[in-house]
Amino acid sequence: MGTVEAxxxxxxxxxVDTIRMTGAEALVQILLKENVDTAFGYPGGAIMxxxxxxYDHQDSIHHVLARHEQGAIHMAQGYARTSGKVGVCLAxxxxxxxxxxxxxxxxxIDSTPLVCITGQVxxxxxxxxxxxxxxxxxxxxxxTKWNFQITRAEEIPEALAKAFYLAKTGRPGPVVxxxxxxxxxxxxxxxxEKCTSLRSYKPKPKLDHAKIEExxxxxxxxxxxxxxxxxxxxLANAEKEFKxxxxxxxxxxxxxIMGLSALETDHPLNVGMLGMHGxxxxxxxxxxxxxxxxxxxxxxxxxxxNLSKYAKQAKxxxxxxxxxxxxxxVPADVAVLGDAKESLSELIKLVKxxxxxxxxxxxxxxxxxxxxxxxxxxxxxxxxxxxxxxVIRIVNDITNDDHILVTDVGQHQMVACRYSKFTRPKSNITxxxxxTMGFGLPAGIGAALGAPDRTxxxxxGDGGFQMTMQELATIYQTKVKVKVLLLNNEFxxxxxxxxxxxxxxxxxxxxxxxxxxxxxxxxxxxPTKKVTERENLEKAIAEFINYDGAYFLEVMVGKENNVFPMxxxxxxxxxxxxx
Amino acid sequence: xxxxxxxxxxTAYTENHVGLLHRLTIIFTxxxxxxxxxxxxxxxxxxxxxFTIAVTETEEQVKKVVKQIEKQVEVLxxxxxxxxxxxxxELALYKISTKSLTNGLEVERxxxxxxxxxxxxxxxxxxxxxxxFRRETIALFNELKPFGINEFVRSGRIAVSxxxxxxxxxxxxxxxxxxxx
Ligand SMILES: Cc1ncc(C[n+]2csc(CCOP(=O)(O)OP(=O)(O)O)c2C)c(N)n1
Numbered sequence: 238m239g240t241v242e243a244x245x246x247x248x249x250x251x252x253v254d255t256i257r258m259t260g261a262e263a264l265v266q267i268l269l270k271e272n273v274d275t276a277f278g279y280p281g282g283a284i285m286x287x288x289x290x291x292y293d294h295q296d297s298i299h300h301v302l303a304r305h306e307q308g309a310i311h312m313a314q315g316y317a318r319t320s321g322k323v324g325v326c327l328a329x330x331x332x333x334x335x336x337x338x339x340x341x342x343x344x345x346i347d348s349t350p351l352v353c354i355t356g357q358v359x360x361x362x363x364x365x366x367x368x369x370x371x372x373x374x375x376x377x378x379x380x381t382k383w384n385f386q387i388t389r390a391e392e393i394p395e396a397l398a399k400a401f402y403l404a405k406t407g408r409p410g411p412v413v414x415x416x417x418x419x420x421x422x423x424x425x426x427x428x429x430e431k432c433t434s435l436r437s438y439k440p441k442p443k444l445d446h447a448k449i450e451e452x453x454x455x456x457x458x459x460x461x462x463x464x465x466x467x468x469x470x471x472l473a474n475a476e477k478e479f480k481x482x483x484x485x486x487x488x489x490x491x492x493x494i495m496g497l498s499a500l501e502t503d504h505p506l507n508v509g510m511l512g513m514h515g516x517x518x519x520x521x522x523x524x525x526x527x528x529x530x531x532x533x534x535x536x537x538x539x540x541x542x543n544l545s546k547y548a549k550q551a552k553x554x555x556x557x558x559x560x561x562x563x564x565x566x567v568p569a570d571v572a573v574l575g576d577a578k579e580s581l582s583e584l585i586k587l588v589k590x591x592x593x594x595x596x597x598x599x600x601x602x603x604x605x606x607x608x609x610x611x612x613x614x615x616x617x618x619x620x621x622x623x624x625x626x627x628v629i630r631i632v633n634d635i636t637n638d639d640h641i642l643v644t645d646v647g648q649h650q651m652v653a654c655r656y657s658k659f660t661r662p663k664s665n666i667t668x669x670x671x672x673t674m675g676f677g678l679p680a681g682i683g684a685a686l687g688a689p690d691r692t693x694x695x696x697x698g699d700g701g702f703q704m705t706m707q708e709l710a711t712i713y714q715t716k717v718k719v720k721v722l723l724l725n726n727e728f729x730x731x732x733x734x735x736x737x738x739x740x741x742x743x744x745x746x747x748x749x750x751x752x753x754x755x756x757x758x759x760x761x762x763x764p765t766k767k768v769t770e771r772e773n774l775e776k777a778i779a780e781f782i783n784y785d786g787a788y789f790l791e792v793m794v795g796k797e798n799n800v801f802p803m804x805x806x807x808x809x810x811x812x813x814x815x816x
Numbered sequence: 817x818x819x820x821x822x823x824x825x826x827t828a829y830t831e832n833h834v835g836l837l838h839r840l841t842i843i844f845t846x847x848x849x850x851x852x853x854x855x856x857x858x859x860x861x862x863x864x865x866x867f868t869i870a871v872t873e874t875e876e877q878v879k880k881v882v883k884q885i886e887k888q889v890e891v892l893x894x895x896x897x898x899x900x901x902x903x904x905x906e907l908a909l910y911k912i913s914t915k916s917l918t919n920g921l922e923v924e925r926x927x928x929x930x931x932x933x934x935x936x937x938x939x940x941x942x943x944x945x946x947x948x949f950r951r952e953t954i955a956l957f958n959e960l961k962p963f964g965i966n967e968f969v970r971s972g973r974i975a976v977s978x979x980x981x982x983x984x985x986x987x988x989x990x991x992x993x994x995x996x997x
Contacts, residue, residue: 375838437892
């Protein structure tokens with residue numbers, strides 16, 4: 238009896254649901270499947286096949302042509318943060334890709350979901366130092382959540398499915414997909430399936446109920462509990478649950494700059510801003526609370542000041558999605574790992590309704606002191622010199638606290654965030670972790686495209702504005718109704734402030750001899766106005782905001798004004814200075 | 817409280833992904849931690865790779881590094897061990913001139929006493945192999961030195977935990993759960 242020969246298993250017959258197309262066309266099809274209707278970028282040799290494919294889909298994908306790749310990626314960031322979608326950014330190989338790096342690093346540290354697609358030289362040329370070849374994978378690895386290089390068209394669907402999935406799930410972040418030009422040209426049998434899980438990747442830690450109970454127990458027995466909230470609340474869409482939580486427990490709550498707008502400014506339990514230029518009470522009383530409840534924030538050094546003098550007296554509860562943030566800077570007594578929405582929903586059930594009138598009063602007393610020493614004069618200056626604060630105050634009045642604020646980096650950022658008022662979440666866009674000058678203007682363009690029904694006001698300094706001001710051309714070409722408010726102090730203000738306070742007023746390379754910004758805006762065909770006197774300010778701001786379209790408003794503010802309060806670097810939060 | 821530095825072995829079970837090595841070493845570079853040795857190999861589970869990384873650091877720092885490693889998309893599980901918590905070995909090769917053998921039995925005695933062995937004996941050179949702890953391979957080095965060492969190399973540390981099952985168990989669990997979805 239002979240052995241039975243098993244029939245050889247042939248590879249699966251080609252399924253009928255594949256379509257033959259080029260890699261570049263497949264890429265565009267995938268963008269459509271992932272509901273991408275807006276992308277930001279800049280073309281060049283190695284990404285041309287993709288741009289060619291986009292040409293056929295202009296009705297469904299609006300490609301915003303920036304004037305610099307850094308502009309494109311900050312736009313994608315602003316777009317992602319107001320729309321809640323993944324920001325998509327395209328660039329060519331070599332310099333196109335390296336110009337994205339600042340924005341990628343910014344998105345990584347501020348947890349912004351991005352998919353960046355970069356062209357790459359032909360796969361046969363990889364490693365040969367070909368024209369515009371650059372090791373994009375290597376160079377972006379330290380600043381991406383994930384990255385991948387595609388050298389064959391058939392890799393495109395799986396890699397992009399992963400890219401979108403990884404960018405937006407768990408703690409969001411930027412992903413780079415580098416595609417060689419030959420893979421874009423190559424034809425293959427296309428089929429797309431979205432990615433919904435990866436065996437090595439756990440986006441959300443499973444909630445541990447024992448930890449929720451422990452946290453609730455601490456909260457219920459606290460005498461002076463204090464909540465610090467960050468962007469985690471916004472990223473988890475947990476604004477509602479967060480409010481329920483603090484309203485039920487009656488706990489005073491302070492925000493990090495990334496958490497701003499998660500809770501309306503005028504909420505009685507919103508005690509203000511944390512950090513180096515945050516409010517007086519929120520910093521000072523960090524060292525007097527008995528239970529510190531951190532929600533979706535990562536204890537950045539700009540928030541904590543000197544760690545050896547930070548909240549040593551308090552039991553710390555840390556609600557956080559990323560296990561690597563637990564005990565990184567401030568050790569947690571109770572770590573509640575999980576998505577803020579889920580954790581808060583469970584915690585709400587176990588906490589007791591309470592109020593802390595006396596404790597809240599401490600914050601109000603501090604506010605009064607800060608008002609007298611700092612705020613009164615910032616918002617209603619007695620001198621003739623205009624202040625940044627009064628400009629922001631008038632903006633609040635005219636928008637009814639209902640605008641989206643986008644800021645660049647520096648004094649104006651701190652002032653705008655300190656004094657802007659918000660009634661709606663996802664209304665504050667800023668470069669928090671990286672502090673990237675040049676972020677504001679392009680991020681504002683993206684923010685406006687991501688929230689077309691809202692008024693977007695970009696507040697920039699004269700230094701940072703000049704880092705990406707060429708994007709005024711994008712505003713004109715794309716007809717974005719973004720409002721640019723330049724607070725001109727003719728200095729790199731924040732650095733000058735430090736020079737004044739800590740370097741004996743040695744103003745080394747911080748004075749700016751500026752161009753005529755009015756002429757400049759006119760050159761970009763954007764309506765413009767300049768204010769130098771208080772009597773014209775209110776009218777100008779009203780016109781600026783009510784104008785139906787983009788507008789450029791320049792306000793000359795005090796050259797040597799300082800932002801206070803301030804926790805000097807190296808000091809503890811309780812050593813906050815009011816003057 | 818400042819902690820003392822000590823020897824740690826970090827183990828990570830990962831997917832086999834181009835560039836992952838770079839991603840993991842970046843975590844150390846970013847914190848200016850010196851990697852004393854790094855070995856990658858297969859693990860007991862098919863298709864799953866294993867990194868074994870030797871560092872001398874404070875436990876606090878190592879804990880943070882391990883969390884950063886585990887955060888990487890392709891890493892299934894990572895953990896760290898003190899010296900006492902692992903069974904560890906290194907492998908060293910010593911190349912000396914064949915002539916050293918012909919002048920008496922001294923080299924053969926040393927090799928025997930050190931539990932080393934001759935890997936190959938060629939016309940002009942011999943290669944001696946020794947596995948063991950660092951101090952043992954160094955001790956042999958010092959004894960062979962007078963005979964002239966033409967070439968010396970030592971592998972990275974490899975180590976298995978002293979637990980009955982290492983984190984491989986957790987990896988198996990992750991993989992089983994993944995196939996159930
Ligand atoms: C790309 C970049 N370069 C340098 C810095 C350092 N820096 C922080 S604030 C600042 C001054 C910003 O000046 P300006 O844009 O005029 O704003 P102001 O502080 O005057 O409001 C500088 C140079 C930075 N944050 N980002």
